[in-house]
Amino acid sequence: DAGITQSPRHKVTETGTPVTLRCHQTENHRYMYWYRQDPGHGLRLIHYSYGVKDTDKGEVSDGYSVSRSKTEDFLLTLESATSSQTSVYFCAISESTGTGSYEQYFGPGTRLTVT
Amino acid sequence: KNEVEQSPQNLTAQEGEFITINCSYSVGISALHWLQQHPGGGIVSLFMLSSGKKKHGRLIATINIQEKHSSLHITASHPRDSAVYICAVSQGAQKLVFGQGTRLTINP
Numbered sequence: 305d306a307g308i309t310q311s312p313r314h315k316v317t318e319t320g321t322p323v324t325l326r327c328h329q330t331e332n333h334r335y336m337y338w339y340r341q342d343p344g345h346g347l348r349l350i351h352y353s354y355g356v357k358d359t360d361k362g363e364v365s366d367g368y369s370v371s372r373s374k375t376e377d378f379l380l381t382l383e384s385a386t387s388s389q390t391s392v393y394f395c396a397i398s399e400s401t402g403t404g405s406y407e408q409y410f411g412p413g414t415r416l417t418v419t
Numbered sequence: 420k421n422e423v424e425q426s427p428q429n430l431t432a433q434e435g436e437f438i439t440i441n442c443s444y445s446v447g448i449s450a451l452h453w454l455q456q457h458p459g460g461g462i463v464s465l466f467m468l469s470s471g472k473k474k475h476g477r478l479i480a481t482i483n484i485q486e487k488h489s490s491l492h493i494t495a496s497h498p499r500d501s502a503v504y505i506c507a508v509s510q511g512a513q514k515l516v517f518g519q520g521t522r523l524t525i526n527p
Contacts, residue, residue, distance in 0.1 A: 337514070347462075347505070347517040362514060394462060396515075405450040405469055408515060410462040 307331050308411040310395050316417045323382040325414050327395030329375075335398040335406065336378040338362075338370065340391040341413075347394070353378055385418045392416075422446050425506050425518035433526055438493040440521045442506030451489050452515065453480050454505040462505070465491075496525045 307330030317323050327336060337352040339362075349362030351370040359370050367389060369381045382389055395411040424443045432438055442451070453465040466473050466480040468489075473480050477496075482489040493500055506518040 346519045347507075347515075349514045352514060401467075405467060406509060407450075407464055407467045408452070408509075409464060410454075412461045 308395060308397055308409060310393075310411040310414045312414060313412065314415045316419060317385050318419055319386060320384050323385050323416065323418075325380045325382075325393055325395075325416070327378045327380070327411055329378075329397050331397060331399070331409075332375060333397040333399040333409075334375075336372065337396040337398070337408070338368075338378065338380045339394045339396065340364065340389075341394060342391050350380065350393075382416075385416075387418050390416060390418045421518070422516050423506055423508055423518040425504075425521050427521060428519065429522045429524075431524045431526065432496055434497060436496050436525075438496050438500070438523065438525075440491045440504050440506075440523070442489045442491070442518055444487050444489075444506075444508045444516075446508065446510070446516070448508040448510060450509050451482050452507040452509065453489075453491050454507060456503045456505060456520070458502070460502075465504075493523075498525045498527050501525050 309328045311326045338350040339347045341347045348364045350368050353359045353372040371379045393414045396408045398406040398408040422445050426441045450467050450469045452467050455463045468482050477494045479492040501524050503520045503522050505520045507515040509515050
């Protein structure tokens with residue numbers, strides 16, 4: 305298994321509070337991603353990173369920010385949590401296979417509940 | 420219309436049956452991915468393919484680039500194969516676009 309950990313694994317927080325989720329990898333992969341998974345919507349990309357301090361938005365980035373100050377860590381921050389951000393959050397990493405394709409490896413997920 | 424469509428959405432079969440899950444996509448891709456997610460579990464990459472066919476044990480994945488279609492087959496299905504199977508397509512390294520998933524239940 306790829307060395308990806310997420311913390312915390314479970315969190316309950318109140319509306320309006322800031323929340324930071326951490327993704328840590330030991331694979332030295334260049335690319336890192338944050339997805340959310342919701343019933344009826346499947347997996348959707350929030351933000352991704354293509355190197356230290358290099359990040360870009362995905363399709364559902366509103367209300368989220370990210371930071372990557374080291375290769376191994378990618379942080380997702382909910383600036384002011386809302387109930388619509390209750391979800392399961394997955395981190396993923398990837399690196400080129402040398403053929404122009406990038407296989408992604410997923411972390412175990414963080415279940416976030418905003419009350 | 421979603422860029423990635425899977426069928427069926429739900430599939431129930433008896434142990435030992437041959438299973439086929441289909442995926443159609445409408446965009447140009449660099450690769451197609453099949454992922455597996457067990458209930459309450461993480462997501463595991465089964466296959467990444469850009470042409471032809473790949474086989475791992477009882478699982479076979481095929482792709483037809485011209486028709487923009489892929490299939491995932493499971494031979495001699497077993498209850499432990501019960502999971503959600505997710506098709507996704509990638510365009511370079513930037514992102515995966517996911518299908519809605521197929522929930523597979525194999526009864527003993």
